[in-house]
Amino acid sequence: MGKNEPGKAKSGLSRIIFSRTGFILLLILIQLGLFIVTTNLLQSYALFINGTLRVVGVVVLIYIINAEGNPAFKMTWMLCVMAFPAVGTLFYIYVKSQVGVRWMGKRLATLKIETDPYMMQDMDVVDALRASKPANANLAYYLAHHMGFPTYRNTEVTYFPLGEDKFDALVPELKKARKYIFMEYFIVEKGYMWDTILKILVQKAREGVEVRFMYDGTCAISNLPYEYPQELERKGIRCKMMNPIRPFLSTVQNNRDHRKICVIDGRVGFTGGINLGDEYINRKERFGHWKDTAVMLKGDAVQSLTMLFLQMWNVDEKEEGHYTRYLTPRRQGLRRELGYVLPYGDSPFDNENVGEEVYFHILNHAKKYVHIMTPYLILDNEMITTLTRTAKSGIEVIIIMPHIPDKWYAFVVAKTYYRELIRAGVQIYEYKPGFVHAKVFVSDDDTATVGTINLDYRSLYLHFECGVFIYNNSVVDRVERDFQETLMKCHKVSLVELRNRSLFSKITGQVLRLFAPLM
Known part of the structure; x- marks a missing residue:
């Protein structure tokens, strides 16, 4: 193969390394490294500072326990603070100070008032x-009067x-x-x-x-x-x-x-x-x-x-x-x-988990079935409880996942949730031809939502997302028909199959699950 022509963009890893973005990422890594090294030096050579940081760490732990927010995020931060008292404590303080973020939250609040x-x-x-x-009127009231949708x-x-x-x-x-x-x-x-x-x-x-x-x-x-x-x-x-x-x-x-x-x-x-x-x-x-x-x-x-x-x-x-x-x-x-159509958005800065609330609503008010397609399954305790309770109530809950994942680490973490879900009656299928990137909930032949929101922490808590909630529109039949057609191309996951997974896959998934809120 000949050399790249002048002006032609490099491809692959070299394009990242030699680009402005690569330089920026390098600077971020250097800052992170300096942060860790400096903290370790302070811990090694300054007994007073080290003792002070430990006291601050205890205060931070008390703060985390009493703070509002998702328990899974709290547990991850508590693990970081206890495992790495100096680095974990200082990094948590840095993150909670919201450097570079506060302005965006305030600006979005202003824009909401404008619109x-x-x-x-x-x-x-x-x-x-x-x-x-x-029940749908209650959801509509919440999204209109509190979120502006x-x-x-x-x-x-x-x-x-x-x-x-x-x-x-x-x-x-x-x-x-x-x-x-x-x-x-x-x-x-x-x-x-x-x-x-x-x-x-x-x-x-x-x-x-x-x-x-x-x-x-x-x-x-x-x-x-x-x-x-x-x-x-x-x-x-x-x-x-x-x-x-x-x-x-x-x-x-x-x-x-x-x-x-x-x-x-x-x-x-x-x-x-x-x-x-x-x-x-x-x-x-x-x-x-x-x-x-x-x-x-x-x-x-x-x-x-x-x-x-x-x-x-x-x-x-x-x-x-x-x-x-x-x-x-x-x-x-x-x-x-x-029927009724309700487009909605989700922001990480409004302290409202709109996407998850829509999913909870569909699960909590289903009478016959809830059918789900999602590329990722990294769940908090509330979502696990809601999915399992719905299935235990006699509602058919089926989740279609990829068979060929795009991120191996997310896939091994997802499998750590399979056993608990399946034992509760949730049916999990994997799409044999490849990768499912769809984000769909459909229920009872009258309700559906289609959007950008995955069943993972990043979509539900950290990203800007959007979707459309649909009720009593004939398109719901089309969504359910597509689900059934997709299901025919899927393999049903069994408990026996989960038991026969490799030891490496099991251990890797369990370890990575500790950091699920960060994935």
Whole structure:
């Protein structure tokens, strides 16, 4: 093979090492190393400082025990503080001080106030929902009045059982754009899918359509050049890299934008698990066949996706956003057959676990079944209790997991939960053709949610996420039908199979589970 041509991007590990991102990651590692070395030196040579740190460590442990928050996170921090008194204590204090994070939480709270007038709940919708299913009305009230996510009617929902199905629908909708295109994605990787979309975005920008594109900063590690936003700006596309990797230690690096949102002219919106990479549409094979899902909304509920995008876009903007120009025209009349549609978002800075609350709601109010697809299964005690109690109550609970994982360590940890779930009556299946990246709950032929939220700590507590809760819309039948079709390609996991796992896999999973909240 010949040498790389001048100007051609390096690939693989060398591209990371010799890039600006590699330099930033090196600086972060150096800072972390200095932090540990300095702490150890203080512990070794200063008896007074060491004693002081131990006292502080005890105070920190008392604080952790009494603090609000998830018990699993508390246990992990307690383990760190007790195992490494100096480093663990100081690092916990550093993390809790929220260096580099406080401004974002405050800014998002301000943006929520700005967008509240455009996210008002029509109480007639809630009243109608209460007459149909009071429990869902309670969820709607919570999400509208406390989180700012209203429930809508008059919204058509199309479900895509594969990434290629969503892509085939997205391309023509992008070509129809006349006013604006908003896109927000976690992963963007050059290839057929992104090249096709980019060509349309560039053409639309030339036609005078306002095009905004936002992606998570982790893409700069290996997928895109660090200066990619400037490259798109030169093509007429307004672009932002959300939460870029920066050369300083900060907990903000842990809060990724995991959302996948596309809004076109306020008339159509997309969300779900599908990123912008060729593996998501099975044009490139990674981990076997890639099973993913998405939904397309047309109608009143698109406005919530628009506002979710604008809130994130305006985080680093100084002026108030011009929201009125992007409002969704409301449909006249009432189409009862479309039921109720509730788009929602989740933020790590509002002390509300919206995604998990939606999942709890579906599990707690199921009458016949709850069917789940998720790529990861790293659960806190509340979720384990809810899943097992639901199954013990005679409700059919089935979880479809990947058979070919993308992260081996997450997979061995997931298997440590299998035994307890299966013994309680939860059925676990693995998708034999490959990898399941879908994030779907469907229940009782009338309720479903499709979005970006995995059943793991990162999605439920640390990332920016989104989803759509759907009730009494015919698309729920399509979601359940897809689940059953997927189930036919799956292998049911048994207790015998779990017992026959290798000793290495069992021990590795049990050890890594200690650090599950950090995975």
